[in-house]
Amino acid sequence: xxxxxxxxxxxxxxxxxxxxxxxxxxxxxxxxxxxxxxxxxxxxxxxxxxxxxxxxxxxxxxxxxxxxxxxxxxxxxxxxxxxxxxxxxxxxxxxxxxxxxxxxxxxxxxxxxxxxxxxxxxxxxxxxxxxxxxxxxxxxxxxxxxxxxxxxxxxxxxxxxxxxxxxxxxxxxxxxxxxxxxxxxxxxxxxxxxxxxxxxxxxxxxxxxxxxxxxxxxxxxxxxxxxxxxxxxxxxxxxxxxxxxxxxxxxxxxxxxxxxxxxxxxxxxxxxxxxxxxxxxxxxxxxxxxxxxxxxxxxxxxxxxxxxxxxxxxxxxxxxxxxxxxxxxxxxxxxxxxxxxxxxxxxxxxxxxxxxxxxxxxxxxxxxxxxxxxxxxxxxxxxxxxxxxxxxxxxxxxxxxxxxxxxxxxxxxxxxxxxxxxxxxxxxxxxxxxxxxxxxxxxxxxxxxxxxxxxxxxxxxxxxxxxxxxxxxxxxxxxxxxxxxxxxxxxxxxxxxxxxxxxxxxxxxxxxxxxxxxxxxxxxxxxxxxxxxxxxxxxxxxxxxxxxxxxxxxxxxxxxxxxxxxxxxxxxxxxxxxxxxxxxxxxxxxxxxxxxxxxxxxxxxxxxxxxxxxxxxxxxxxxxxxxxxxxxxxxxxxxxxxxxxxxxxxxxxxxxxxxxxxxxxxxxxxxxxxxxxxxxxxxxxxxxxxxxxxxxxx
Amino acid sequence: xxxxxxxxxxxxxxxxxxxxxxxxxxxxxxxxxxxxxxxxxxxxxxxxxxxxxxxxxxxxxxxxxxxxxxxxxxxxxxxxxxxxxxxxxxxxxxxxxxxxxxxxxxxxxxxxxxxxxxxxxxxxxxxxxxxxxxxxxxxxxxxxxxxxxxxxxxxxx
Numbered sequence: 084x085x086x087x088x089x090x091x092x093x094x095x096x097x098x099x100x101x102x103x104x105x106x107x108x109x110x111x112x113x114x115x116x117x118x119x120x121x122x123x124x125x126x127x128x129x130x131x132x133x134x135x136x137x138x139x140x141x142x143x144x145x146x147x148x149x150x151x152x153x154x155x156x157x158x159x160x161x162x163x164x165x166x167x168x169x170x171x172x173x174x175x176x177x178x179x180x181x182x183x184x185x186x187x188x189x190x191x192x193x194x195x196x197x198x199x200x201x202x203x204x205x206x207x208x209x210x211x212x213x214x215x216x217x218x219x220x221x222x223x224x225x226x227x228x229x230x231x232x233x234x235x236x237x238x239x240x241x242x243x244x245x246x247x248x249x250x251x252x253x254x255x256x257x258x259x260x261x262x263x264x265x266x267x268x269x270x271x272x273x274x275x276x277x278x279x280x281x282x283x284x285x286x287x288x289x290x291x292x293x294x295x296x297x298x299x300x301x302x303x304x305x306x307x308x309x310x311x312x313x314x315x316x317x318x319x320x321x322x323x324x325x326x327x328x329x330x331x332x333x334x335x336x337x338x339x340x341x342x343x344x345x346x347x348x349x350x351x352x353x354x355x356x357x358x359x360x361x362x363x364x365x366x367x368x369x370x371x372x373x374x375x376x377x378x379x380x381x382x383x384x385x386x387x388x389x390x391x392x393x394x395x396x397x398x399x400x401x402x403x404x405x406x407x408x409x410x411x412x413x414x415x416x417x418x419x420x421x422x423x424x425x426x427x428x429x430x431x432x433x434x435x436x437x438x439x440x441x442x443x444x445x446x447x448x449x450x451x452x453x454x455x456x457x458x459x460x461x462x463x464x465x466x467x468x469x470x471x472x473x474x475x476x477x478x479x480x481x482x483x484x485x486x487x488x489x490x491x492x493x494x495x496x497x498x499x500x501x502x503x504x505x506x507x508x509x510x511x512x513x514x515x516x517x518x519x520x521x522x523x524x525x526x527x528x529x530x531x532x533x534x535x536x537x538x539x540x541x542x543x544x545x546x547x548x549x550x551x552x553x554x555x556x557x558x559x560x561x562x563x564x565x566x567x568x569x570x571x572x573x574x575x576x577x578x579x580x581x582x583x584x585x586x587x588x589x590x591x592x593x594x595x596x597x598x599x600x601x602x603x604x605x606x607x608x609x610x611x612x613x614x615x616x617x618x619x620x621x622x623x624x625x626x627x628x629x630x631x632x633x634x635x636x637x638x639x640x641x642x643x644x645x646x647x648x649x650x651x652x653x654x655x656x657x658x659x660x661x662x663x664x665x666x667x668x669x670x671x672x673x674x675x676x677x678x679x680x681x682x683x684x685x686x687x688x689x690x691x692x693x694x695x696x697x698x699x700x701x702x703x704x705x706x707x708x709x710x711x712x713x714x715x716x717x718x719x720x721x722x723x724x725x726x727x728x729x730x731x732x733x734x735x736x737x738x739x740x741x742x743x744x745x746x747x748x749x750x751x752x753x754x755x756x757x758x759x760x761x762x763x764x765x766x767x768x769x770x771x772x773x774x775x776x777x778x779x780x781x
Numbered sequence: 782x783x784x785x786x787x788x789x790x791x792x793x794x795x796x797x798x799x800x801x802x803x804x805x806x807x808x809x810x811x812x813x814x815x816x817x818x819x820x821x822x823x824x825x826x827x828x829x830x831x832x833x834x835x836x837x838x839x840x841x842x843x844x845x846x847x848x849x850x851x852x853x854x855x856x857x858x859x860x861x862x863x864x865x866x867x868x869x870x871x872x873x874x875x876x877x878x879x880x881x882x883x884x885x886x887x888x889x890x891x892x893x894x895x896x897x898x899x900x901x902x903x904x905x906x907x908x909x910x911x912x913x914x915x916x917x918x919x920x921x922x923x924x925x926x927x928x929x930x931x932x933x934x935x936x937x938x
Contacts (some may be wrong), residue, residue: 297899440920553868556897560919561826566920568830596919 097301097330104293111286115279122275129268137261140187142256147183148250149175151210155243158218171220177218180210187253199256206249237449308337311781315340320348327556357505363391364509368516375524377401381412384517388493389414392506395496396471398422399517401481401489407521410489419496422471429467433490436464441487447478449498449508449563468494475500479510483518513723542608548606555599563592597671600664601734605717608741613661615745619769620657622687622695623648629666632687636674638745643673643682653687653695655766661742669699669762676703676760677728693768694748696719698761705756705772714752715740723756739764798867801803815841818929819860821851821877822895823869827918831864835929848872852880855887867896867907875910882911889934892903895920906923 160169160610175413184207192201200707217239307325323344323397324337367387371380381399389397396415403409413421425433438447449455452474457465468476473494481489493512570585577585607613623646630646637644655662666685673683681702690696706721713719717737724731739762740750747767754760786839789892814938818840822828825846843858845851848871852915855863855877865882867876872880881887891913916925 553897556918557824557827560832560897561824563919564827564830564834564922568834571923573833 088164096334097297100293100297100330102301104290104297105323107293108286108290108370111282111289115282115286118275118282119279122193122271125271126268128588129264129271133261133264133268133275135258136190136196137264138190140190140196141254141257141261142189143183143190144250145209146254147180147187147210148247148254150180150183151213151243151250152244152550154180154214154218158221162221173218173222177214177222177753181207182569184210188310189244192742199253202249202253206246206253209242209246209484210247213239213246215582217242217256271589300330301333304337308333308340309366311337311340311344315344315572318342320351353503357503360505361509364513366707367391367515369546371431371513371520373519373528376413377408377410377521377524377528380517380524381410382414382519383413384491384513385414388491388510388513392493392510393704394477394493395419396422396492396494398492398494399481399489400425400433400492401521402430404486404488406483407488407525410521410656417558425467427498432462432467433464433492434487435481437476437482437487437490438733440478440490443558446507446511447476449476449478450501451475453499464490474498475502477502477507477510479507479512479514481518481521483515489514489518489521522643541563544606545610545612548610551602552599559592559596559599563589563596586635586639590639593632593636594671597667598732599730601668604661604664604738604742605734608738613741613745615655615658615661619654620659621660622653622655622662622697625659625663626666626685626687626697629663629670632667633670633674636671637683640674640677640680642677644670644673644685645682646685646687650688650689651687651689655695655746656769657766658742662746664740665742665764666699668739669764671737672731673699673701673703673760673762674725675731677701678703690765695761695764698763700759702759705758705760706752706754707756711752711754715750738739798860799813800837815839816933816935817841817843817858817860818863819851819855819858820844821848821864821869821874822866823847827866832924833925838926838930840929848874848877852877855881855890856884859887860890862913862929863890864893864929865892865921867894875907878907878910878912881926893928893932 154176157169157173188203223422311322311324324340326334328339372382374380385399399412401407401410467691474497475495477493479491482489566589626646630644676685684700686698688696705725707723708719714716715736720731720733743750743764749765751763805913823846828844832844835842838903843854848869865877867874878892894907894912897918902921914928
């Protein structure tokens with residue numbers, strides 16, 4: 084990853100460029116200003132020299148010359164004429180000549196001009212000498228006679244000429260200076276203006292060029308950068324900005340954008356990897372849920388997790404608990420060898436760790452064992468980690484609601500590893516899934532065991548019933564059989580008393596037989612094993628058979644037992660043995676509750692709907708109305724029957740109802756206390772019965 | 782183990798025997814030959830009861846206490862009728878019936894099944910295998926004789 088801090092690279096920075104531009108402009112401005120000021124100053128100096136210095140000095144000097152010439156003319160006129168009036172200009176100008184020359188020097192001094200001092204002094208001295216030595220003496224005295232000679236004295240003329248020469252020198256010098264100044268002023272004007280114009284133009288041009296270059300150097304890379312950011316924004320995470328283009332700030336920005344892009348891409352890759360990982364683990368979870376075998380689940384988990392996480396080793400230990408069986412499962416990448424079975428100490432240590440992690444709702448994620456300091460509780464487990472050469476570990480407890488019952492250990496061998504949040508999260512999730520599935524599977528397994536046990540018990544019960552049935556009927560067969568032979572006289576003629584005893588034995592053998600039948604039928608009903616073996620049954624012979632079997636019982640209690648059948652050939656589709664049991668029970672009941680001298684009447688008649696009605700009517704004690712709702716409840720016995728200590732199991736009517744219902748029929752009881760009871764069985768017509776059976780089977 | 786029929790109770794059944802002989806005059810068998818009934822029943826008391834009753838009814842009775850012997854004797858003696866207890870050690874009555882049905886020589890022998898398992902025993906399947914009739918324990922000896930007679934087409938006097 085590139086360091087996103089601003090680099091020390093200021094080369095071609097916009098700031099630097101701008102600073103340079105501003106500096107340059109300032110310098111230009113300063114130069115132009117200075118030049119202007121200088122030009123103005125020079126011009127001002129020249130004008131001032133002209134105005135204050137050379138101008139007045141020239142005038143004063145010219146005045147002095149004029150005065151001197153007038154004076155000389157006046158003196159000469161006086162000398163020639165002797166007329167004093169000629170002296171008037173002399174007298175007027177005499178005292179102004181020297182001050183004028185002095186004023187000339189003063190004017191020149193005022194502008195700092197001293198070059199002419201010597202010449203001026205010379206001129207003044209000559210003027211003074213001419214005035215004092217020549218003119219004044221002439222004027223102050225009366226016109227001498229030799230005035231003309233005097234005047235024509237060569238030295239006076241020479242002196243004046245010298246004066247004029249000196250004056251001319253000064254005058255020429257003054258003129259030259261004035262001319263020079265004027266020319267300089269003209270030159271300055273002709274030079275300064277173009278220079279200023281050119282300098283200003285240059286400054287404007289430079290500023291414009293630099294500004295344009297800076298602007299273009301900024302906008303182009305910025306536009307490119309904006310395009311890149313737009314692509315990134317649209318999800319093109321591969322888009323990168325040119326980090327070499329543009330000023331340093333823009334390059335830094337490009338680097339920052341690229342760093343963001345790279346990070347986003349890296350995150351996208353991480354996200355994608357995490358999603359792939361999630362997909363794989365979802366597959367593991369669903370596979371685990373499909374199996375109910377704990378060992379298989381554990382194997383699937385370690386294999387799947389090791390593969391999905393690209394780990395080197397996955398170890399799962401489930402400790403035996405009441406909710407789960409003990410399981411050890413492990414997976415390792417080739418060429419690692421499987422770990423030996425954990426020692427009891429190791430089991431203890433890892434279990435303690437699992438418990439602790441579970442209690443504190445933690446997992447342990449170790450990126451590098453070398454830099455990890457285990458807690459006291461974890462030491463035992465970490466000794467094991469060392470033993471197996473784990474370099475990075477992820478330890479997750481396996482448990483459900485209340486406590487941990489296992490530990491899941493994902494490890495790397497030989498190099499460190501950063502366990503991502505996704506990895507740890509999903510591993511925890513899988514551990515929870517596994518815990519739930521293990522508990523569930525254990526419950527299912529135990530349920531299956533319980534069901535198997537119940538099945539075995541049921542089978543044992545069925546076997547027992549079959550055995551009891553066989554074992555009870557077999558001796559009963561001998562008892563009844565030999566009894567019948569005895570009664571038939573096949574054992575020889577018996578005394579009446581013995582015959583009476585045999586009748587009692589017979590009656591009780593019949594009762595015993597019925598009892599056994601009821602018990603077996605009830606247990607078959609309970610076990611759902613009562614099946615109908617339907618055949619066409621003619622009811623009259625069946626009822627006759629039942630009555631004849633009951634005849635000894637009836638005669639023993641002195642009850643009249645009779646069958647009334649209004650119509651021959653009444654058939655039903657039924658299981659004859661079960662039907663026989665129904666009527667045996669009903670007749671047996673009727674006989675039981677009917678006192679001596681009473682009667683039991685069995686009536687067979689066709690029903691209006693095509694079915695058959697069989698009524699068993701007795702003149703017995705009747706049934707209390709409050710007992711009606713419970714009559715068909717098994718083991719229920721009518722209160723008055725129980726009070727009278729009449730024997731019975733309370734199974735009879737329950738079985739009757741069950742069998743009749745199975746045949747699609749109905750049982751109806753009508754009773755009056757002390758008068759008698761009537762039980763009516765309605766059996767459906769064959770066609771309807773078939774429909775009913777089919778309906779109930781569907 | 783072959784138990785001979787009890788001969789003491791012969792007189793009451795002699796008339797049946799006479800009728801049978803009359804009915805069989807066309808056959809080339811000796812006149813004194815009685816119809817042979819084979820009984821296979823592991824309970825000795827019941828076996829003796831049936832033997833006594835059938836002997837009295839005019840049958841020559843071959844009785845056996847287990848399946849294998851009964852099967853062997855059936856093949857050997859070709860009885861006129863066989864009464865087989867369904868629940869027997871060794872080979873069950875149903876199994877014997879099935880085997881008899883497979884052998885053309887014994888297929889025609891009518892078989893009556895004796896069973897104590899009235900409900901569990903699939904009577905229809907018994908008939909399907911080829912039983913002529915079935916008798917549920919406990920049974921009336923009189924009823925048993927009349928059923929045997931019925932199977933053989935004999936009518937009691």
